[in-house]
Amino acid sequence: MRRPGLWQLLALALALSICLHTPSSAASLNQQFRAWLDADLWPSAKASGVSRKTFDAAFAGITPNLDLPDLVLPGELPATPKTQHQAEFRSPGNYFAENTVRGVTAGGRNRAAQYGEALSAIKRSTGVPAGIVLAIWGRESGFGNAKIPHDAFEVLGTKAFLATRKEMFREEVLAALVMAERGQISPRAMKSSWAGALGQPQFMPTSYLKYAADGDGDGRADIWNSEADTLASIASYLKAHGWVAGRDWGFEVTVPSNVSCALEGPDRGRKISEWAAMGIERVSGRPFPEHEMRGEGYLMMPAGRHGPAFLVTPNFYVLKDYNESDVYALFVGHAADRIVYGDKGFSGSWDKVGGLDRSDVAALQRGLESLGHDVGGADGLAGFKTRRSIGDWQAQNGLKQTCFPDASLVKRLR
Structure with a gap:
């Protein structure tokens, strides 16, 4: 029997595609x-x-709801999505729109007094401070006001x-x-x-079964309708994932040009005193707290050299366990600070970066992988392994380190 030619195969594929969308x-x-x-x-x-x-x-x-993203219909092959549906993985600066941050911080301050007794009890039992719990609640569901x-x-x-x-x-x-x-x-x-x-803290069902807590004493954890249960459940999750009582989440810092942005990542930690000895300073001009100087810290630059830089503690990565995004964890820590200490934004500014299709970032990642770099997988998401691999490649090729993808890098590396 004669095998079908290329045009016949293409016609068949087109017919199948049309059929999939018929009643x-x-x-x-x-x-x-x-x-x-x-x-x-x-x-x-x-x-x-x-x-x-x-x-x-x-x-x-x-x-089946075929309007949901990231589906693979029968007969199709999975592919890297062209667009990014989650705000946490788009251009970093866009995630910190001032009206969004102020909505969380103002709402958090209003509720800090309203739920003060419950939040104090939560801190005593879990070590998680009120600002962090309130910031997560505000970010995840607008303090229960968001439509789910x-x-x-x-x-x-x-x-x-x-x-x-x-x-x-x-x-x-x-x-x-x-x-x-x-x-x-x-x-x-x-x-x-x-x-x-699910619900106000946005738990996946497996997380609900493991970490949902009864904060109001009625015998069930109702994360849809009970504010007390929502707050207790958020803190329960963070405690179970290793929140270290008494440590901060991190500090905005200045990073001298002679300190490589490719030093970023949770696997490249040093004592905060060592980072300070390299010339990294808090943007406030104040020294790092003495108890933090003895602890391990990690360089975190979510936009590479195109945005603010941070030294973060292990608690930052506990926040990332809640949502696997650097900017999400940064938003929570930053909003928590503003809830407790006042509405002051970052000292550093965000350049207009990003705007690449997720598929373009994946192509850049595959190019770096072919050269031996560990980008954490070619998923189209510019995580810390991708950012520092970009920085290493730039240094190897005599280019200024930016540690962030852009169109020119995609063109050179894809």
């Missing part, structure tokens, strides 16, 4: 989803102690069936089923973000 193909996808629920997900849910009644109630009327519109089982079910990270979302949807089975919340009341994060 009949949608019905077929729904049927595949239902078959997957019964044959694949249900046995795992049953093994986790979920009853058939709970399982059926959770997925009653649920069909999605049905968690629609989101988690769709992503476990079709997302690029199926196994992760499979674990999460099973955890959500366990939550429903235990009566912690009814399936239709379990509202989430587009990524499946």
